Each structure stands twice: as structure tokens, then as C-alpha cells.
Amino acid sequence: MTVNERIETLRKLMKEHSIDVCYIPNEDDHLSEEYTADYFKCKSYISGFSGEAGCTIVTKDFAGLWTDGRYFTQAEGELKGTCVTLMRMGQEGVPTALQFLIDNTPEGGTLGYDGRVVAASVTRYLTNALKAKNAKVVSSLDLAGEVWGKERPAMPQGKLFVLEKKYTGETAAERIERVREAMKAKKADALVLTALEDPCWLFNIRGNDIACTPVSYAFALVTLRKVSYYTDKAKLSEKVSAHLKENGVTVRPYASLAKDIEKLHGKRIWASLSALNTELYAAIADDNTVINEPSPIAMYRACKNKAEIRNIRNAHVKDGVAMVKFIKWVKENVAEDTMTELSAQDYLYARRAEQKDYIEPSFPTISAYQANGAMMHYSASEESYSRVRPRGFLLVDSGGTYKDGTTDITRTIALDTPTDEEKKLYTLVLKGHIDLAMAKFLYGTTGNNLDILARGPLWKIDIDYQCGTGHGVGHVLSVHEGPHGIRWGMGTPARPAVKLEPGMVVTDEPGVYLPHKLGIRIENELLV
Known part of the structure; x- marks a missing residue:
């Protein structure tokens, strides 16, 4: 299908699901802002723009691609001949993508998107903003993925490898202990790690799921007694499995994090709502308290030893x-x-x-x-x-x-x-x-x-x-x-x-x- 045909197919799906505005961001289910696996490149598939930043928004009579100044010239060329309008982020007269979503969702209307790739903070913001228009958010639809269909690439299955202490300067056990000390200081019972880099840093492992970025699609959940690593076991060699075991890490299926979060009750859960996707946020029971702050690992990674x-x-x-x-x-x-x-x-x-x-x-x-x-x-x-x-x-x-x-x-x-x-x-x-x-x-x-x-x-x-x-x-x-x-x-x-x-x-x-x-x-x- 051409870009214009994909957008028309998307509009038909939007009509079937009573969606007035469809938001298709660049992020993956870890909210990576730039480099992602091909499976998550719905923004590019729908718009025809191959750049690694921005989002696509489609209404019944408009299709727009938001991107920043790094990509203006590239986007001009790639969007030429399509029905997609280039929205130059940061330029005078160009609304932000979120403001456009709010302004263009009609009274009593519905904004739809895939909540796996949208931050909880964004969903909360949009939901509150749309209340004034008696409009709502539906975050359970991956309509762009439906358009892509069987041609959509599979999730990557790159093998993991251990990065030795001579390169990292610390063992995985030492890093886990450092994280637990930070949790104690915050009085946190559980820490949810969603950034692709965080489990890699914590466990001294690297992956091969994204070209040119040695990370793996995986989550981690750290409590004061247990550490769980959510990944596909097919990615683990005997050496990696042994390494995780000797550092007290339990391997769980990739898709089971939400279910494990649902089991937490009466806990203080450390999870930044700008780094936690909407689907995972929905799994947190109301009797928990969310510590809405960045993971401590972000600064640990930034400040090299x-x-x-x-x-x-x-x-x-x-x-x-x-x-x-x-x-x-x-x-x-x-x-x-x-x-x-x-x-x-x-x-x-x-x-x-x-x-x-x-x-x-x-x-x-x-x-x-x-x-x-x-x-x-x-x-x-x-x-x-x-x-x-x-x-x-x-x-x-x-x-x-x-x-x-x-x-x-x-x-x-x-x-x-x-x-x-x-x-x-x-x-x-x-x-x-x-x-x-x-x-x-x-x-x-x-x-x-x-x-x-x-x-x-x-x-x-x-x-x-x-x-x-x-x-x-x-x-x-x-x-x-x-x-x-x-x-x-x-x-x-x-x-x-x-x-x-x-x-x-x-x-x-x-x-x-x-x-x-x-x-x-x-x-x-x-x-x-």
C-alpha cells in the first residue's frame, strides 16, 4: 500500500471503533524516544517518514507528521506526494502534538492510541484535558498495527551477553545493592525498571535487539528481597543464565510484568510516570503509593566510574x-x-x-x-x-x-x-x-x-x-x-x-x- 492508502485504511478502522483522532508516537513499549525495534515503527509505516523522532496524527480529514529541526529537510522529501502535512516542531504557529490532540478531539469525541507506547503521564494529562470537552481517551487500540498486519516485523530475539567487571568496574551484585540502598532512602518497596538501558546496566549484560544499540527488550522489577528480569528465555545462553542466577536474578516471561505488578498491594512503588507506559500503569492497584520520580539508575549510568x-x-x-x-x-x-x-x-x-x-x-x-x-x-x-x-x-x-x-x-x-x-x-x-x-x-x-x-x-x-x-x-x-x-x-x-x-x-x-x-x-x- 502507498502512504495515502495506509491512511485511508486507518481512517476506516477509526470509523469502525468510533475514534475521531488517532495518535501514533515514535516510542516503543519502553518509551524509547529514538532508536526502536522495527516492530514499533508504526509512525514511520503510516506516514512514510523514516526519521527516528516525532509522531503521526490522523483525523478524518487531516494527517500530520510532527518532527524536530534535525529532520525538516529529510521529511520534506519523504512526505512529498503524500497527504501528510509536515508539522515543524518548535516553529512559530505550529502547535505541539499534544495540544493538537486536545484541540482537534471534538466535543464528546474519542482520542485513540496504543497505550503500550504512550507514557502514563501523557495519558493522565490528555484524559484530564479532554474532560472539559466531555471527550475521552481509548488507550487499548493499536490501529496502525492492524493496518500493517502480517507484514509487520516480529519482535526481535537477539542474544544476550555478559559485560565483564573489567569493563564495568562493578559486579551486578554490587549494582543491585546500590539500587536497594537508594530504594531504602526513598522508603520504596519496589522499583520498576522500564528503560531498555537500565536492566542492562544493573545486571552487566548487553543485548542485540536494536541495530547499533546493544540493549535487549526486557523489564526488571526490584524489591528489597527479590529481583525479577522480564525477557524471552530464548535470548539467554548458558553463560548468561548462570550469571543472572549467581547474582540472585529470577528470569520471568517478557509479558508477565503487568501481572506481577497487579499482585502488589499496599506498597510504595517507585516508577516515573513519564517512563512507565499506560498499560503498566493501569496494572498498579489503587492501594499502592507511586513514587513518581526517575529511576536512580539514570544518574548511575550517566556518571561513569x-x-x-x-x-x-x-x-x-x-x-x-x-x-x-x-x-x-x-x-x-x-x-x-x-x-x-x-x-x-x-x-x-x-x-x-x-x-x-x-x-x-x-x-x-x-x-x-x-x-x-x-x-x-x-x-x-x-x-x-x-x-x-x-x-x-x-x-x-x-x-x-x-x-x-x-x-x-x-x-x-x-x-x-x-x-x-x-x-x-x-x-x-x-x-x-x-x-x-x-x-x-x-x-x-x-x-x-x-x-x-x-x-x-x-x-x-x-x-x-x-x-x-x-x-x-x-x-x-x-x-x-x-x-x-x-x-x-x-x-x-x-x-x-x-x-x-x-x-x-x-x-x-x-x-x-x-x-x-x-x-x-x-x-x-x-x-x-
């Missing part, structure tokens, strides 16, 4: 070797006029794969020549790629996951003598990059406070890059991790400004993106 820092530095040395070989190869071979974006990224993949303890790319490489560089998350493919000519810029944003660390680096390579405009723009990006990298600041400073250092040189010539300046980086986990980051503006309840703490790793990546002309980005990781 000495062993993790040592290993991360080692990973960057190896990654640097691969990058130097790559840049040398580009410079020496571009004049032959046979290089493409694909051949360039493949050469870099091969150089990283030569390094000791290499696992996989930390995200799909962005190999973007000249105008393609203006699309921040551009992806070359066999169906669509450019030849790299001996002029202009080749922007390469790439990284590797090694057993000792995760890397993320961008270099914009001049393929000939740059023009005066290219020199000016590159210099301003580099100035902002250096200003942020060299920053010294008082304790209590947030990334929001520091963002102007990177963005300032470009603002002086009325250019902005329409996205954050930096994101946290996990240790052999997701290349994009919070809770910290470097971004413009004030913190919000959904994305608070987080103090920068010693041991945090964050990227520094200002850029210039001139649609249909060029892109320039320079990126390194910084250690606080």
Missing part, C-alpha cells in the same frame, strides 16, 4: 586510529572521482571493525556529501546516494560500540580548497565547538546554561541549527542517553535542565545546515 572512564578513553584511542585512516583515505582517493557516500561509509565501517573488542556501529553512519549534509540525520542507501566529488564538503557523523566504550564523532572534510563562504561558516562552527570544549564552570551549571557558548558565534550572523548542541552518551549502551544534555532554552517538566556532574559524558556538536546546499558539523565527546 573510574573503570568506565578509563575504558571509554581507550575506546576513543582505537576509534581515533580508525578515523585517521579514514580521513587519509578520503583525501588520497577523492580525486579519482570514483568515491560515493556508500563506499566512504563502508571503508570507515571496515576500519572500525579492525579494532580490538569492536562490537558494532553505535548508530548508522551519516555519510553526506555537500547538500545532503544539510539533512542532519541523512542516510545514504543503495537506492539513493551521491557520488563524492573532489570539491565541497563530506560530512561524516559516525561512532563505534566497543566492549570498553561508545564513541560518537563528526568530521566535515574539505575535499578541495573551500570557498570564502565555506571557510567562514566552518570557522564559526569550530569557534563554538572550541568555546564549549574549553568551558570552566561552577558546580550546579546545566547544559542549558552552557549552550550559548557553542551557538553564540552562529547567532551573531543570524544562523541557528534548530537542535540541541549535545547529548549524553552511554557506556556500551545507547549513544543518545540522558538525563543530561546541552541544549537551548529553559528546562521543561518533560525535559528538565540537569546539573552536570563529574563523570558525565556529553557531546559537543554545533553545526550549520543550509537546505539543499551544504552541512557542516564538528563533534567530539566531552568528559565532565
Whole structure:
């Protein structure tokens, strides 16, 4: 089916179920905001937009795709010829997705979505907001999934592996004890872990369920006496099973967490409602008290210990070797006029794969020549790629996951003598990059406070890059991790400004993106 045919099929289902507005977010059942398994890419399936951020909203006479500034140019191209309207998030006159849902659900109407992929906090907010219109939320329908039908990919079954203490600096037992101490301080009886990275960090295991992100689809439930890990047993090798057993972890079926939560009564349950999906929230009995705060593991993951820092530095040395070989190869071979974006990224993949303890790319490489560089998350493919000519810029944003660390680096390579405009723009990006990298600041400073250092040189010539300046980086986990980051503006309840703490790793990546002309980005990781 074409995109327009999928939307018409969806509208028929909406009519059958008396749904006036259908909300299709990007998240999975763990509320991962960006990289998810193909099974959960309903937003992309319905809209035709392949980017890893945003949502699709469909009414009886409107279909819209909300996404942020990183994807505007890409979305323009992918939505062309469809009935889907691009809603540029953060731009003047564009309502937020949630406000649109509220405004466009009619009096006495119904907003529908799959509650497995929508946060409990969002459902509570929408439910309360719609009461004024005598409208309601139905969160038990996966209509986009019904449209997808038998063609929908299956849930992944990647194998788990143990990450040894020499890489993590702590045993799983030590980490479990640290979490229980945090629970005692909060007087919590149970802690629900929903973020894909949290069980991996807690148990010193990694997975292979999402390309370029070594996590596994699994939940965990920690009490003061028991630790349960919810996953498919087919993912466990004998070594992983033995590792979990010796650390006191009981393996339960992936889908049984809700049933186990239902058994809790009169307990204090620690679960952030912005990280707990609606279906799991509905399983919490009324006689329990919910401690609505982020999991303590979010900060434990963010603040790397000495062993993790040592290993991360080692990973960057190896990654640097691969990058130097790559840049040398580009410079020496571009004049032959046979290089493409694909051949360039493949050469870099091969150089990283030569390094000791290499696992996989930390995200799909962005190999973007000249105008393609203006699309921040551009992806070359066999169906669509450019030849790299001996002029202009080749922007390469790439990284590797090694057993000792995760890397993320961008270099914009001049393929000939740059023009005066290219020199000016590159210099301003580099100035902002250096200003942020060299920053010294008082304790209590947030990334929001520091963002102007990177963005300032470009603002002086009325250019902005329409996205954050930096994101946290996990240790052999997701290349994009919070809770910290470097971004413009004030913190919000959904994305608070987080103090920068010693041991945090964050990227520094200002850029210039001139649609249909060029892109320039320079990126390194910084250690606080």
C-alpha cells in the first residue's frame, strides 16, 4: 500500500471503533524516544517518514507528521506526494502534538492510541484535558498495527551477553545493592525498571535487539528481597543464565510484568510516570503509593566510574586510529572521482571493525556529501546516494560500540580548497565547538546554561541549527542517553535542565545546515 492508502485504511478502522483522532508516537513499549525495534515503527509505516523522532496524527480529514529541526529537510522529501502535512516542531504557529490532540478531539469525541507506547503521564494529562470537552481517551487500540498486519516485523530475539567487571568496574551484585540502598532512602518497596538501558546496566549484560544499540527488550522489577528480569528465555545462553542466577536474578516471561505488578498491594512503588507506559500503569492497584520520580539508575549510568572512564578513553584511542585512516583515505582517493557516500561509509565501517573488542556501529553512519549534509540525520542507501566529488564538503557523523566504550564523532572534510563562504561558516562552527570544549564552570551549571557558548558565534550572523548542541552518551549502551544534555532554552517538566556532574559524558556538536546546499558539523565527546 502507498502512504495515502495506509491512511485511508486507518481512517476506516477509526470509523469502525468510533475514534475521531488517532495518535501514533515514535516510542516503543519502553518509551524509547529514538532508536526502536522495527516492530514499533508504526509512525514511520503510516506516514512514510523514516526519521527516528516525532509522531503521526490522523483525523478524518487531516494527517500530520510532527518532527524536530534535525529532520525538516529529510521529511520534506519523504512526505512529498503524500497527504501528510509536515508539522515543524518548535516553529512559530505550529502547535505541539499534544495540544493538537486536545484541540482537534471534538466535543464528546474519542482520542485513540496504543497505550503500550504512550507514557502514563501523557495519558493522565490528555484524559484530564479532554474532560472539559466531555471527550475521552481509548488507550487499548493499536490501529496502525492492524493496518500493517502480517507484514509487520516480529519482535526481535537477539542474544544476550555478559559485560565483564573489567569493563564495568562493578559486579551486578554490587549494582543491585546500590539500587536497594537508594530504594531504602526513598522508603520504596519496589522499583520498576522500564528503560531498555537500565536492566542492562544493573545486571552487566548487553543485548542485540536494536541495530547499533546493544540493549535487549526486557523489564526488571526490584524489591528489597527479590529481583525479577522480564525477557524471552530464548535470548539467554548458558553463560548468561548462570550469571543472572549467581547474582540472585529470577528470569520471568517478557509479558508477565503487568501481572506481577497487579499482585502488589499496599506498597510504595517507585516508577516515573513519564517512563512507565499506560498499560503498566493501569496494572498498579489503587492501594499502592507511586513514587513518581526517575529511576536512580539514570544518574548511575550517566556518571561513569573510574573503570568506565578509563575504558571509554581507550575506546576513543582505537576509534581515533580508525578515523585517521579514514580521513587519509578520503583525501588520497577523492580525486579519482570514483568515491560515493556508500563506499566512504563502508571503508570507515571496515576500519572500525579492525579494532580490538569492536562490537558494532553505535548508530548508522551519516555519510553526506555537500547538500545532503544539510539533512542532519541523512542516510545514504543503495537506492539513493551521491557520488563524492573532489570539491565541497563530506560530512561524516559516525561512532563505534566497543566492549570498553561508545564513541560518537563528526568530521566535515574539505575535499578541495573551500570557498570564502565555506571557510567562514566552518570557522564559526569550530569557534563554538572550541568555546564549549574549553568551558570552566561552577558546580550546579546545566547544559542549558552552557549552550550559548557553542551557538553564540552562529547567532551573531543570524544562523541557528534548530537542535540541541549535545547529548549524553552511554557506556556500551545507547549513544543518545540522558538525563543530561546541552541544549537551548529553559528546562521543561518533560525535559528538565540537569546539573552536570563529574563523570558525565556529553557531546559537543554545533553545526550549520543550509537546505539543499551544504552541512557542516564538528563533534567530539566531552568528559565532565
